[in-house]
Amino acid sequence: MHREKFIERVLLLLALSSVGSLALITIFIFLEGFPLILSVGLKDFILSSHWAPTKGHFGILAMIISSVLVTLGAMIIGVPLGLSCAIVLAEFSPKRLKMVLKPTLELLAGIPSVVYGFLGVIWLVPLIRNYLGGPGLSLLAGSIILGIMILPTVISISIDALTAVPDPYRDGSLALGATRWQTVSRVVLPAARSGIITAIILGMGRAIGETMAVIMVAGNALQIPTSILDPVRTLTSNIALELGYAAGRHREALFATGIVLFIIIMILNLSATLITRRR
């Protein structure tokens, strides 16, 4: 009896590791970055785009806007492609094809982000530079690469949401004389809505948090972009580019950037969790 109680305590301790890590991460990021936000002032921190950390200017507006735009662009590219794949695989393709394609697409989620970034530099950036103009390293390149990167996430979760819709829904609609597409668009998609929204939100989280691929293709210029061909620097890129040499207030400012990113991601995750739970 005593032994079993002891084992239970040990297991509880292990089980607290994930919550504990999350708490530790939150505490450390906030401890390191919050003092700077306080001294600069929240307004000047997130509403100014003057970033010259060695001279005491800590405005991250340009990066916030860049992050949001790159993510939006990634959604515009990734969501239609991903959803089409999911609908085709779940509703219109023979079972055997689905059995091959779904795991293949999921395997591709394992390709490291640096590889996507690298291929972006090699293939995509010259294309943009030669045919559309600008430096090539741009908001557009970042959006396209991120859009491709989120495909496995969007496809896999959407397929699960679509297959979770019970077959009688489909049978009922088909029996009333609706075509397969009418059935999918009027019955299956609405029924799978919350799952698909979750897929999109998680894809969004993945895109806004992505670092290495964006650094490689987006150009990293400190400015509010005026065209999709302008180079941009996102919140994540800024942290990764400067952490290597930052010290003192400058480093604090990077952690403060981390806080903003952290809060955005947590809001996205929370909404995904809430949507899934309500289902």
Place this chain on the structure above:
Amino acid sequence: MRLDPHLSQGLVKTLLWTLTGFTLLILIFIIADIAVKGLPQVTPAFLSQNSTDMGRAGGIFPTIVATAYITLLAILLASPLGVGTAIYLTEYTREGWATRIIRFGSECLAGVPSIILGLFGFVLFVLKLGFGWSVLSGSLTLAIMVLPIIIRTSEEAIKAVPQDYRTACYSLGMSQWQTVTRIVLPSALPGITTGIMLSIGRSLGETAVLLFTAGAALRTPVSVFDSGRTMAVHFYILAREGISMPNAYGTAAVLVISILLINIVAYTLMQRMMKRYG
């Protein structure tokens, strides 16, 4: 005028299949490009020689060692925590606020971007605890990153073990711990292994975390306090600083092929587990 339903279905299907085909083409292109340009670089010498001239010449041996070292250590740290959490959630407690908090914590942890983990590992392990840029700092941070993957897959695997097995064990006078270790865990092993393989795959490809915790020293690490440059970090540096495109492609090929192989093994194990109990 309304479009004939069958015509519109035909149009939509064509569009969807085109987009799907396009997606698949992109993904095939990625693999093909890496394989075609990278594989010719991958010779026995490339795998077994030290890097020279910052990676411009020589092989990638030190980065293979660093990758294996950091990944294995991270898995060794994360597996007991992850599997223990899964056992606690499934076998030792009932659904309630405690399980909800633990699950929620693990879900949120899964969503934390790697750059934030990198920041965290940098300030806690590298600076505050004084481990420096080292295999140890890198492994500790990676362990936190893969913990949610191991928890989720292990939990699913343990839940898939038939309840009858537990009932049979208890009715034979086996204690809960004996039941868990002798029957439940061995039956769930393929699923748990899947989680561990997926974690290895994720660790191999990780860059942002390791750049700031394990550093980028291009030497073969020996002690856990040595800095080590993993394959992914090496590839990033070669590509970003334009040091050597052929070597970058070669490294990418080794990296991508190892990750795909590991993921295929993980997937096969999961299928087998599902076939047996699903």
Place this chain on the structure above:
Amino acid sequence: MTADPQDKIRIEDLSFFFGDFQALDGITLSIQPHEIFGLMGPSKSGKSTLLRVLNRMCDLIVGVRVTGGVWLDGEDILAPDCDVVGLRRRVGLVLSRPTPLPRSVYENLALAPRLAGKKGRGALDEVVETSLRAAQLWGEVKDRLHDSALKLSGGQQQRLCLARTLAMEPEVILLDEPTSGLDPISTAKIEATLLQLKNDYTIILVSNNTKQIARATDRVAFLLMSQIIEIGDTRQVFTVPANRKTDDYISGRFG
């Protein structure tokens, strides 16, 4: 009821609740050593629940409440400090469905005794052979002891589960409709085994097959809607039942 020192198990005023549902209502009953005691009644009458109280398998269900008392050899098994694992070694349970563990035939039998502290290859070999012989399975599986138990037929699996319980050398064996999923030949083999085991064990058999109860048990209790309607010698209950409901049940008018 006065305490009889000969009682193997004594149950007094036992009630059992799953949440709001009362599964047992004021059960009082005593079971003698070396008898086969039958529990019969329609499904949901509380038979299986009663069985699961006797080795505390009921602990595994969330939200149950027990009142009253159960004594095994005079020892209170509902006491909070009762060693449940030890109790289950003394009171074995065979379930209605065969539940072989995903191991070899040999391991199915040797695992629990080994964990209970039985050491040595020789001793374990002996336990395996004796219990398989007792369950009349030895002849069929002696050449495939190291094959997976999942490959046995349903009837063999169920006798394996019986043998597995015997391997623990318990004092009491609880059987919860052990033949409900089996063909008549396997059923006959299990019944024959039970009659032989009587000399060494106290057996409680739950069944909703009244013919089986009539064939295999010495005494019987009839449960209906969580209560005991009648207890008595099997032959007497089946020839001159004291209660009208018992008569209706055994003559097949309901249940």
